[in-house]
Amino acid sequence: IEVYYDDDDIFWGHCIIVHIDADGNPVSADIAG
Structure with a gap:
């Protein structure tokens, strides 16, 4: 399973994939993006 989290610019516009x-x-x- 892959979970995608949009950080709402916490990590400078990147997203977290677990x-x-x-x-x-x-x-x-x-961390992608």
Whole structure:
């Protein structure tokens, strides 16, 4: 699962993408944009 969060310019216009495994645990996170 990939969760996308629009930061509303908290991180200078970037967004946060969190990858979640089948058990609902966060696996990794990236800042994109």
